Amino acid sequence: MEENKEDVVTPFSIESGETGVDYEKLVAKFGCEFVKPEHVQQIEELTGQKPHHLLRRGIYFAHRDLDVILSTFRNRKPFYLYTGRGPSSAALHVGHMVPFIINKWLQDAFNVPMIIQITDDEKYLYRPELSYEDVQKYAKENIRDIIACGFDINKTFIFTDSSYIHRLYPNFIKMQKHITLNQIQGCFGFNGTDNIGKWAYPPLQAVPAFSNSFPEIFGNRNIPCLIPEAIDQDPYFRMTRDVAPRIGYLKPAVLHAKFFPALQGLNTKMSASDANSAIYMDDTPEVIAKKITSYAFSGGGRSLKEHREKGANLAVDVPFQYLTFFMEDDARLEEIRVKYGSGEMLTKEIKADTIRIVTEFVLEHQRRRSLVTDEMIEAFMTPRPLLVNNL
Amino acid sequence: MEENKEDVVTPFSIESGETGVDYEKLVAKFGCEFVKPEHVQQIEELTGQKPHHLLRRGIYFAHRDLDVILSTFRNRKPFYLYTGRGPSSAALHVGHMVPFIINKWLQDAFNVPMIIQITDDEKYLYRPELSYEDVQKYAKENIRDIIACGFDINKTFIFTDSSYIHRLYPNFIKMQKHITLNQIQGCFGFNGTDNIGKWAYPPLQAVPAFSNSFPEIFGNRNIPCLIPEAIDQDPYFRMTRDVAPRIGYLKPAVLHAKFFPALQGLNTKMSASDANSAIYMDDTPEVIAKKITSYAFSGGGRSLKEHREKGANLAVDVPFQYLTFFMEDDARLEEIRVKYGSGEMLTKEIKADTIRIVTEFVLEHQRRRSLVTDEMIEAFMTPRPLLVNNL
Numbered sequence: 199m200e201e202n203k204e205d206v207v208t209p210f211s212i213e214s215g216e217t218g219v220d221y222e223k224l225v226a227k228f229g230c231e232f233v234k235p236e237h238v239q240q241i242e243e244l245t246g247q248k249p250h251h252l253l254r255r256g257i258y259f260a261h262r263d264l265d266v267i268l269s270t271f272r273n274r275k276p277f278y279l280y281t282g283r284g285p286s287s288a289a290l291h292v293g294h295m296v297p298f299i300i301n302k303w304l305q306d307a308f309n310v311p312m313i314i315q316i317t318d319d320e321k322y323l324y325r326p327e328l329s330y331e332d333v334q335k336y337a338k339e340n341i342r343d344i345i346a347c348g349f350d351i352n353k354t355f356i357f358t359d360s361s362y363i364h365r366l367y368p369n370f371i372k373m374q375k376h377i378t379l380n381q382i383q384g385c386f387g388f389n390g391t392d393n394i395g396k397w398a399y400p401p402l403q404a405v406p407a408f409s410n411s412f413p414e415i416f417g418n419r420n421i422p423c424l425i426p427e428a429i430d431q432d433p434y435f436r437m438t439r440d441v442a443p444r445i446g447y448l449k450p451a452v453l454h455a456k457f458f459p460a461l462q463g464l465n466t467k468m469s470a471s472d473a474n475s476a477i478y479m480d481d482t483p484e485v486i487a488k489k490i491t492s493y494a495f496s497g498g499g500r501s502l503k504e505h506r507e508k509g510a511n512l513a514v515d516v517p518f519q520y521l522t523f524f525m526e527d528d529a530r531l532e533e534i535r536v537k538y539g540s541g542e543m544l545t546k547e548i549k550a551d552t553i554r555i556v557t558e559f560v561l562e563h564q565r566r567r568s569l570v571t572d573e574m575i576e577a578f579m580t581p582r583p584l585l586v587n588n589l
Numbered sequence: 590m591e592e593n594k595e596d597v598v599t600p601f602s603i604e605s606g607e608t609g610v611d612y613e614k615l616v617a618k619f620g621c622e623f624v625k626p627e628h629v630q631q632i633e634e635l636t637g638q639k640p641h642h643l644l645r646r647g648i649y650f651a652h653r654d655l656d657v658i659l660s661t662f663r664n665r666k667p668f669y670l671y672t673g674r675g676p677s678s679a680a681l682h683v684g685h686m687v688p689f690i691i692n693k694w695l696q697d698a699f700n701v702p703m704i705i706q707i708t709d710d711e712k713y714l715y716r717p718e719l720s721y722e723d724v725q726k727y728a729k730e731n732i733r734d735i736i737a738c739g740f741d742i743n744k745t746f747i748f749t750d751s752s753y754i755h756r757l758y759p760n761f762i763k764m765q766k767h768i769t770l771n772q773i774q775g776c777f778g779f780n781g782t783d784n785i786g787k788w789a790y791p792p793l794q795a796v797p798a799f800s801n802s803f804p805e806i807f808g809n810r811n812i813p814c815l816i817p818e819a820i821d822q823d824p825y826f827r828m829t830r831d832v833a834p835r836i837g838y839l840k841p842a843v844l845h846a847k848f849f850p851a852l853q854g855l856n857t858k859m860s861a862s863d864a865n866s867a868i869y870m871d872d873t874p875e876v877i878a879k880k881i882t883s884y885a886f887s888g889g890g891r892s893l894k895e896h897r898e899k900g901a902n903l904a905v906d907v908p909f910q911y912l913t914f915f916m917e918d919d920a921r922l923e924e925i926r927v928k929y930g931s932g933e934m935l936t937k938e939i940k941a942d943t944i945r946i947v948t949e950f951v952l953e954h955q956r957r958r959s960l961v962t963d964e965m966i967e968a969f970m971t972p973r974p975l976l977v978n979n980l
Contacts, residue, residue: 371710
């Protein structure tokens with residue numbers, strides 16, 4: 199019966215069967231479109247660069263109006279990127295890094311400005327256990343991690359909602375005026391015992407999708423926006439796209455990623471209350487090895503005999519999923535797919551690859567993070583014109 | 590049957606019988622307390638000044654924790670005043686002036702800081718017909734009127750929500766986190782087709798009641814607040830007083846006025862869509878005379894004979910009400926009360942007094958308003974320490 203139950207995907211929870219979310223059904227339900235090979239090919243032609251493996255491997259798999267953005271760029275008109283982070287904890291896990299990886303790649307490849315919203319207010323309002331001071335502290339640590347991803351200081355503005363609210367506020371109340379309580383309920387499913395700030399927050403996530411929210415950066419120009427994020431954020435931008443034309447603004451385009459799985463499997467949730475459900479960007483190599491060895495859900499056979507005969511079920515194998523997200527070497531990944539899928543390669547072998555790739559990724563991040571100073575944070579958070587060729 | 594219907598008083602509408610709101614019932618229903626002669630006497634003792642006629646005549650008639658404020662002052666500890674204005678139109682009417690008159694008097698008498706909130710966001714969110722630009726324009730014109738009331742530049746800070754939101758925001762979301770949708774509905778009676786910004790706004794009216802919302806003015810000090818306003822604003826401050834202790838803040842005290850009546854009578858509403866329902870601060874002497882002569886509801890007898898026999902019904906007589914609010918001369922007001930109440934004085938005579946008093950008030954305001962420069966507006970709106978002896 200499991201597979202007949204409908205997946206539930208909201209910005210607040212994801213429920214699915216053990217093979218994870220059915221993305222065909224989700225795309226149909228949300229009403230967005232699949233990224234096609236032609237899109238990836240166009241990105242290569244337009245940027246002159248081999249598309250990032252998160253694009254080539256279909257991890258960024260769905261979109262709205264990506265064609266509009268690509269033809270804007272083809273016509274030598276500017277666009278900008280916008281993504282965000284809710285500072286609910288001091289340390290990010292590897293899954294949190296995915297949108298920043300693709301955004302940095304897109305920023306470099308297209309040479310466009312990048313806007314990063316840190317929703318300190320959201321996390322304070324949505325998490326009963328967090329104080330205002332907690333989220334301020336987490337916001338700063340999260341920004342340090344984001345800068346460590348390598349964003350270009352000349353092309354990137356990072357802000358917390360509370361630090362930039364004076365600029366966001368006019369568009370925030372414009373959005374709020376054009377969305378009823380019933381519409382918020384339809385999109386987000388809150389109830390009467392939820393606090394009123396939680397109800398009122400969603401329109402704020404729309405605001406950075408409008409270029410005139412950033413007068414110091416874009417002046418009064420009306421510049422199209424592309425939002426690469428995980429698909430659970432789609433309700434925010436369905437709402438945004440619904441209201442935008444009614445207030446005279448451009449609809450933002452979106453580019454959606456599949457979900458990054460928890461160690462325990464594609465139907466489980468990474469949870470801050472269970473440190474073993476995810477690998478954190480401040481984990482040590484020993485902890486990483488231990489977590490992957492002990493907790494990463496395997497799609498391998500239950501016995502050596504069964505494994506050699508049937509091979510691994512790659513669709514539910516967490517180490518294989520992690521490699522798909524993080525291993526850059528296409529040839530090695532293909533070799534693993536064939537050999538592990540056929541049973542020639544064993545679970546402990548793919549786990550060794552996974553430990554190596556994830557450890558390298560985390561240690562390199564830690565090294566770059568240690569170089570991020572408070573002055574750099576301040577510089578990224580200073581509103582200023584962003585120097586971009588085609589703007 | 591009329592008198593058995595319960596009055597409906599909310600920040601958005603007032604419905605009552607023809608003798609106006611039953612304030613005994615309203616005070617009981619809201620759970621606030623009556624201002625007693627002892628309070629007025631204490632104000633005289635503490636300030637060394639004869640209390641303003643709006644206090645002496647019982648127009649400011651109800652309160653919460655006024656005793657706390659008076660004993661704070663008696664103990665030589667500071668408090669501050671807070672009131673507000675929703676900029677829904679360019680011109681104020683005479684009724685809008687009442688809170689500013691009492692606040693200016695209290696500021697001078699107690700020598701305390703005054704905070705004035707201009708709720709541009711509220712009016713934009715609550716009035717479908719108003720654009721964001723409309724409310725910005727009205728806000729500036731309303732501030733000009735408020736400054737013309739004579740507030741002391743050394744003791745007064747005026748802000749619009751959108752211009753000062755960066756400081757208000759932390760306490761705004763703290764308030765929002767501690768109020769559920771159901772509680773907003775219980776206090777304000779909105780429904781699902783109302784926009785989400787309207788639902789979320791009320792906690793912002795609480796924020797200026799907390800001194801730490803104004804770091805440039807009060808530093809980190811925890812200073813008690815007194816809010817003199819019309820009693821229809823009570824729901825905002827019941828809500829504020831309910832939440833304040835839960836977030837570690839002092840409950841603000843309130844001082845409530847009775848309603849200023851429309852020209853057409855105590856059970857009618859002053860309405861921007863009917864220019865003849867109120868006297869505006871930019872009306873000419875001719876218009877003022879015309880409005881009072883033609884439209885001010887009279888409690889006089891229907892015939893001269895009836896009037897001479899029974900006298901005027903002062904409780905419903907609009908000119909008498911206006912004089913109670915605006916005539917400073919106690920002896921003349923008492924003479925009118927006796928002579929008009931007994932039928933010795935005629936409606937046209939009291940209307941002549943009313944025209945004279947209101948015209949003097951409006952012309953003097955227009956004179957002072959013409960002296961308010963843009964530089965003065967900017968000065969009042971600049972956050973800065975307020976120079977007050979006992980702070």
